[in-house]
Amino acid sequence: MIADLPDDLARLWRVPKGSRLGRPAALDVDVVVRTAIELADRDGLPGATLPKLAAELGVTPMSLYRHVGSKDELLTLMGDLAFGPPPEYPPPHNDWRAMLRQWAHAQWAVHRRRPWLAHLPISGPPRGPHLLAWVDAGLRAVRDTGLDPAAKLGTLTVVSGYVRHADLLAQQLAEGWLADGTAQPRHEQTYGRQMSALIDPNRFPDAAALFASGLFESPPPTTDPTGDDFHFGLDLILDGVAVAIAR
Known part of the structure; x- marks a missing residue:
């Protein structure tokens, strides 16, 4: 064989x-x-x-x-x-959400340490021993959820795809900020002011309301804006997984 x-x-x-x-x-x-x-x-x-x-x-x-x-x-x-080895979950191994979050955070850490990974072409499903070890660890996280095999694999695909996309987006935004020498808070402030001046409330009422809210003028304080965005998006996905499990 x-x-x-x-x-x-x-x-x-x-x-x-x-x-x-x-x-x-x-x-x-x-x-x-x-x-x-x-x-x-x-x-x-x-x-x-x-x-x-x-x-x-x-x-x-x-x-x-x-x-x-x-x-x-x-x-x-x-x-x-x-990618190296996947995470090991602390016992008692009965909290799918905590384990799946740890799985995603571990992938995020690898991507942030090796930004080039997000630029690799995707030529098919995982075939190697290291990536399949990550698949195995992800399946362990959702083992007792009651999801069928296709839903379990779909969940891992969505979560890992989100990690990859979030890292790629963070890299491209950071490159844009570095290109014009502007720090992120100042960059967001400029963006908000420019859009507020351009957007017609009659044409884009909800977008106009967003830019008038002051969100970009005084963004929430944070020490890790990229990480904050990642965690917010991940929680949205895990909420969706919880709905699928309950259903």
């Missing part, structure tokens, strides 16, 4: 194929992928190209193809390994 595995799946699971005789190679899949992750952590995803990876390892780009079949496969390998 293992012999029938596609080469890329065998590499993803580190399943050896072929003869293992002879001297161990100095370069293997783990060395290549961990080095690529280090480059992405340092320079972002554009820093983890095959030529840059080869230069970092002191080998030719062609030699990398013995360990990763393509750039797309390298990205898949990086995305799986970079």
